[in-house]
Amino acid sequence: MPELPEVESVARHLQRILPNRTIEQAIVTRATLVEEATPEAFCARLQGVTFTEIGRRGKHLLLHLSSNDTLITHLRMTGRFLYLDRDATPLKHTHARFFLDNGKQLAFDDQRHFGRMHLVKSSEVADTREIRDLAPEPLGPEFTFGYLKQTLVKSSRDMKELLLDQTRVLGLGNIYAVEALFAARIHPETPANLVPGRKAKDLYEAIQAILEAAIEAGSTIQTDPEVIDGSYFGNSFEEALVVYDREGEPCIRCESPIARIRQGQRSTYFCPKCQKAPKKKD
DNA sequence: ACTAAAGCCTGGCTGC
DNA sequence: TGCAGCCAGGCTTTAG
Structure with a gap:
């Protein structure tokens, strides 16, 4: 059950492996993972796009992309990323797979289906419903x-x-x-x-x-x-x-x-x- | 503007 | 052994 420290740990881990990696193909197999977008539109928008930097706001992961989009991801209770070989078999609860240009895949696995992904323009991240009303970062200068x-x-x-x-x-x-x-x-x-x-x-x-x-x-x-x-x-x-x-x-x-x-x-x-x-x- | 509570989900565990 | 029912809980939505 990730809270802020666990999400921070995930962000740091992803920051070590994702920057400069390009998504050759994205596949989403559970439509509710991506909420308002259709899986097809979501995947099309990720195709050929390169990860730039991985950030975090509260318990939300911010995966910034070369397309000036940001993939906001919340793990909720059981969501997790897997970094596997390209031809690895998806697990029972793997709902999305991003095939990368280095022979690996980044898979999103979520037993209880609470996790969510939201692809938005990077300039609009702060105005999204999930980020907009959050309190100051507890380890940042505003949390006095x-x-x-x-x-x-x-x-x-x-x-x-x-x-x-x-x-x-x-x-x-x-x-x-x-x-x-x-x-x-x-x-x-x-x-x-x-x-x-x-x-x-x-x-x-x-x-x-x-x-x-x-x-x-x-x-x-x-x-x-x-x-x-x-x-x-x-x-x-x-x-x-x-x-x-x-x-x-x-x-x-x-x-x-x-x-x-x-x-x-x-x-x-x-x-x-x-x-x-x-x-x-x- | 605020608070309270139901609902989303699956799998592990408990008790009958 | 089988199975119903509870429990885990971050967040959104709905109701008050």
């Missing part, structure tokens, strides 16, 4: 403590839900949102505008530290060169997570059992002792 504090003050939503809103705080998914709240000792159901300034500061620092550590881990741990999904190959990434998916296990700080609740339609993990409940509502 002042920005986060103002964002919290303006919302009455539960902290956990606010952290998942990409238009407010960018880059966190369910895993890192839960980890950041644990690090800052904030109960996930605390209304955002009731988080005290000192804890907001802790959260601000935790968000950046967690994302930076995850990106660092992704850049040093060995990956499968054929599978570009941001996950780690031969290593257990889960070991770095201290609360996520650890219901019933002892808190690393106080040894109280980690609790699990539902927020939205997804699981939230936290320590009921370290992360004090907000002043009651209902």
Whole structure:
């Protein structure tokens, strides 16, 4: 389930192999992958085009092309790129293949069909629906403590839900949102505008530290060169997570059992002792 | 302008 | 052993 660090890892990997590679032929075998365009029009627009640079905005990959188009790709839950020999057989859930001019193919594989590709003019990327409303990059200069504090003050939503809103705080998914709240000792159901300034500061620092550590881990741990999904190959990434998916296990700080609740339609993990409940509502 | 919730998807797991 | 049903969750859409 790629969050910002995993997408960054994928972007860096693609940046090493794609620039100056030309697409000789593109094939899309699942129409919903490319949304508004027909697969035929989409593939025709990619034919003979060369990759220039690979970027990222939030969890979106930006594959810039010599045609002054940009292929915006979101991996969602299970999307991944595969870098295979030209004649490799497509896997069960491979929905697009780009045959390159070096005897290789870049395949897009997505078990759960949530991933999306959107081909737009590069000059219009910032105005697209998926990019337009995103919050500042969490590791960039615009994501200041002042920005986060103002964002919290303006919302009455539960902290956990606010952290998942990409238009407010960018880059966190369910895993890192839960980890950041644990690090800052904030109960996930605390209304955002009731988080005290000192804890907001802790959260601000935790968000950046967690994302930076995850990106660092992704850049040093060995990956499968054929599978570009941001996950780690031969290593257990889960070991770095201290609360996520650890219901019933002892808190690393106080040894109280980690609790699990539902927020939205997804699981939230936290320590009921370290992360004090907000002043009651209902 | 804001928040809440359903829906999209497949496969792994649980419990009967 | 088989199978129904739950669960995973990023994001869009719809409703309030």
